[in-house]
Amino acid sequence: MFADSLLLVAGVVGILIATPGVLLYGGGHWRMLWPAAVTLFALWCLAGIAAALAGWQPFGFAVLVPAGGFVAGMGVAMAACERFGPSAAAGVAVAFSVLVFLPLALVVFGGGGMWLYRTAGALDFAGALPVAIGGGVFLLVLAFKDRGAPAVWHPRAVIGVALLWASSIVAGIGFELRVDELTPVIALNSVLTPAASAVAVVVVERLKSARNSGEGFAAGVLAGVAGALGTSAYLEPVSAVILGLVVGTVCGALFKPWPAAAGLGAPLLIGGLWGLLFLGVFALGPGFVYSGQPTQLASQFSVTALATVFALVLSMLIATVASLLQRGR
Numbered sequence: 001m002f003a004d005s006l007l008l009v010a011g012v013v014g015i016l017i018a019t020p021g022v023l024l025y026g027g028g029h030w031r032m033l034w035p036a037a038v039t040l041f042a043l044w045c046l047a048g049i050a051a052a053l054a055g056w057q058p059f060g061f062a063v064l065v066p067a068g069g070f071v072a073g074m075g076v077a078m079a080a081c082e083r084f085g086p087s088a089a090a091g092v093a094v095a096f097s098v099l100v101f102l103p104l105a106l107v108v109f110g111g112g113g114m115w116l117y118r119t120a121g122a123l124d125f126a127g128a129l130p131v132a133i134g135g136g137v138f139l140l141v142l143a144f145k146d147r148g149a150p151a152v153w154h155p156r157a158v159i160g161v162a163l164l165w166a167s168s169i170v171a172g173i174g175f176e177l178r179v180d181e182l183t184p185v186i187a188l189n190s191v192l193t194p195a196a197s198a199v200a201v202v203v204v205e206r207l208k209s210a211r212n213s214g215e216g217f218a219a220g221v222l223a224g225v226a227g228a229l230g231t232s233a234y235l236e237p238v239s240a241v242i243l244g245l246v247v248g249t250v251c252g253a254l255f256k257p258w259p260a261a262a263g264l265g266a267p268l269l270i271g272g273l274w275g276l277l278f279l280g281v282f283a284l285g286p287g288f289v290y291s292g293q294p295t296q297l298a299s300q301f302s303v304t305a306l307a308t309v310f311a312l313v314l315s316m317l318i319a320t321v322a323s324l325l326q327r328g329r
Contacts, residue, residue: 016070018171019074044070068130080142085326100315116129125172126229128276136270139268193231199245204255222267223250223271226271235283235284
């Protein structure tokens with residue numbers, strides 16, 4: 001019992017470590033984002049308390065999910081600050097949190113943490129739907145709205161992605177909510193997938209342009225982190241490596257110097273999409289490789305497609321309203 005409580009605390013701390021990681025990765029405006037940080041902290045504290053009291057989520061998820069929501073919201077606030085300015089960043093981040101992240105998080109972690117699997121038959125271990133799909137789509141919509149933004153490389157992004165990688169390992173272990181036989185598997189897969197993704201990006205970049213870049217390496221690691229987010233508890237280590245190679249190859253093939261919003265959103269979406277679909281084939285037990293049945297792949301595809309469309313529609317609505325309000329000032 002004490003070990004499980006300690007694991008929960010470590011999981012929360014691990015998730016929150018991702019906040020400076022996100023800001024370092026995207027070159028965030030530290031001093032300009034404090035209103036968004038205060039607002040998001042208050043919002044997610046209230047959301048966690050409400051979820052626990054109403055029984056929407058087990059206590060552990062009611063603590064961990066708000067921590068993840070805070071980090072995702074800070075990433076959105078960072079990108080929104082560049083697009084709309086610091087005064088609007090908090091509002092855009094709150095809208096994303098309430099309208100995009102929270103519904104997707106309840107799909108994954110609602111109903112005792114089993115709603116997604118029991119109702120839709122789909123798997124998502126640590127919230128790839130709200131974080132990688134919801135967050136990735138929203139950030140790419142912001143990037144599309146701000147297509148003229150320059151691509152800027154921040155050398156500290158490598159430090160940022162290292163923090164994100166470390167955070168994902170600790171957070172993944174925390175989302176198990178207890179120490180059991182899956183704990184070392186989750187930790188190992190959370191290391192292997194980003195590492196393999198980084199290697200794949202390095203190779204693809206070398207083949208494409210005969211050179212490697214720090215931003216390409218960082219994007220590869222982030223795509224691997226996103227890929228491991230939903231899969232680390234359901235794969236054998238060799239499958240985790242294959243997933244990393246697939247995600248890294250796709251990320252490396254598509255990579256180019258991106259502005260902050262796209263530089264954060266594209267790797268998240270690539271990793272999240274491929275990771276969730278990968279479970280339909282390689283998930284231990286129900287995956288096609290083990291069961292010979294396409295049922296799990298169909299479930300993964302349906303849920304991922306619906307979540308992507310949902311996030312896209314809501315993200316475009318929020319970004320459009322924010323743009324109209326900005327023009328009206």
